Amino acid sequence: MPRAVRERQMMDAAVRTFGRRGYRAASMDEIAEVAGVSKPLVYLYLHSKEELFTACIRREAAALVAAVRAGVAGSDGEPDLPADGQLWAGLTAFFTHTAEHPDGWAVLHQQARTHGEPFAAEVAAMRDELVAFVTALIGVAARDARQDPAFSDRDLSALANALVGAAESLADWANHTPGVTAKEAAGTLMNFAWTGLGGLMAGHRWSRS
Amino acid sequence: MPRAVRERQMMDAAVRTFGRRGYRAASMDEIAEVAGVSKPLVYLYLHSKEELFTACIRREAAALVAAVRAGVAGSDGEPDLPADGQLWAGLTAFFTHTAEHPDGWAVLHQQARTHGEPFAAEVAAMRDELVAFVTALIGVAARDARQDPAFSDRDLSALANALVGAAESLADWANHTPGVTAKEAAGTLMNFAWTGLGGLMAGHRWSRS
Numbered sequence A, B: 001m002p003r004a005v006r007e008r009q010m011m012d013a014a015v016r017t018f019g020r021r022g023y024r025a026a027s028m029d030e031i032a033e034v035a036g037v038s039k040p041l042v043y044l045y046l047h048s049k050e051e052l053f054t055a056c057i058r059r060e061a062a063a064l065v066a067a068v069r070a071g072v073a074g075s076d077g078e079p080d081l082p083a084d085g086q087l088w089a090g091l092t093a094f095f096t097h098t099a100e101h102p103d104g105w106a107v108l109h110q111q112a113r114t115h116g117e118p119f120a121a122e123v124a125a126m127r128d129e130l131v132a133f134v135t136a137l138i139g140v141a142a143r144d145a146r147q148d149p150a151f152s153d154r155d156l157s158a159l160a161n162a163l164v165g166a167a168e169s170l171a172d173w174a175n176h177t178p179g180v181t182a183k184e185a186a187g188t189l190m191n192f193a194w195t196g197l198g199g200l201m202a203g204h205r206w207s208r209s
Helices: A003-021 A028-035 A039-046 A049-073 A083-100 A102-111 A117-144 A153-175 A182-201 B003-021 B028-035 B039-046 B049-073 B083-100 B102-111 B117-144 B153-176 B182-201
Strands: none
Touching (some): A003 A102, A028 A039, A039 A049, A049 A083, A049 A102, A083 A117, A083 B182, A102 A153, A182 B117, A182 B153, B003 B028, B028 B039, B039 B049, B049 B117, B083 B117, B083 B153, B102 B153, B117 B153
8 A cells, every 4th residue: 555545544544633632632542443543654655753743734724625615616717706705715615614523623622732732833824824814815815895984904804803713613513403504604704704693683694696 | 928918029029020931931949039938038038939839829810810800890880881881891901901010911921821630721811800790791792782682602602702802902012012002002902802803893993971
């Protein structure tokens, strides 16, 4: 079996074990067993529990960011949707990915942030990338809408931070609430973020045009 | 000096040191020095670094929840504001408190969540309390608006989770962006959460009536 395939199996097993048991409780024995390989082979390929965990964080972070970017870009790679359509596509991709990879999301959002600085810094870098991406998205929407007075960079950054924080919180909620689908979570966040609570109370709902 | 006063001084010093240096790097020596007491006295009163940190988390969590509740309740203890006014009051209280207690917020939002389960669980309990409070607030607003079809408990819980996640994220942003005031952060979140991005793009802004 090629090394790359074996390594992916080990990482899959590690993400699953770290996500479900937590970083501290997860053992290299269990990870090797889940991966169906010997423990020395795990150490040979991935060196230590710390390095394995860091590799898991990096892989899961890259996969999540790629999923959101691909969702917004659409099938032809051209983001020609209107702003709310792009946001819907990005949020749907985000919640679909976190729902399909609950262990990966647990690694990123719970485990990596609760076990000290080097791991937390890895996740912070991914988060910064998502915030920058959302800031640009809202910026284009604001420019298209020819806002007057225009939103400042600080306004846009604040709104993007609010949106990303809301999405993270909802992904956790969705993964811990039985029966919630990715579309439902994305729809809730669109209604919240796009329509606003005031609009919702007045009977407005966001709908995909 | 009464024990309660001494203990408060030690806790103040500990929150400041944990918040600025981080849990791991903070030493009992430094905490004692900042508090102006001897290290044995810190151990006598607060037993260990873990117990001291746990006590800090509990105190800061209780203070933050109390500040938000007091903000919403208003000066006479009667929340007779309309829903958006209550939300504005609660958010203003939240961002005022996190801005005035940046070390306490760093302890709750960064340190307590990045150093393992017992500490993370303390913060999760506070967060659950805030989410329940916001869920009830949105529930009253929805009932007053006689929404048809009514919001389900799940809808309300999802919206509250989105709002709390957005607020946490913005508090971090505000505390790391020079010159942002609590009112500005609260105003951004009201515009985001109450008016919605769609409304903002259409030139609507939430304003305090």
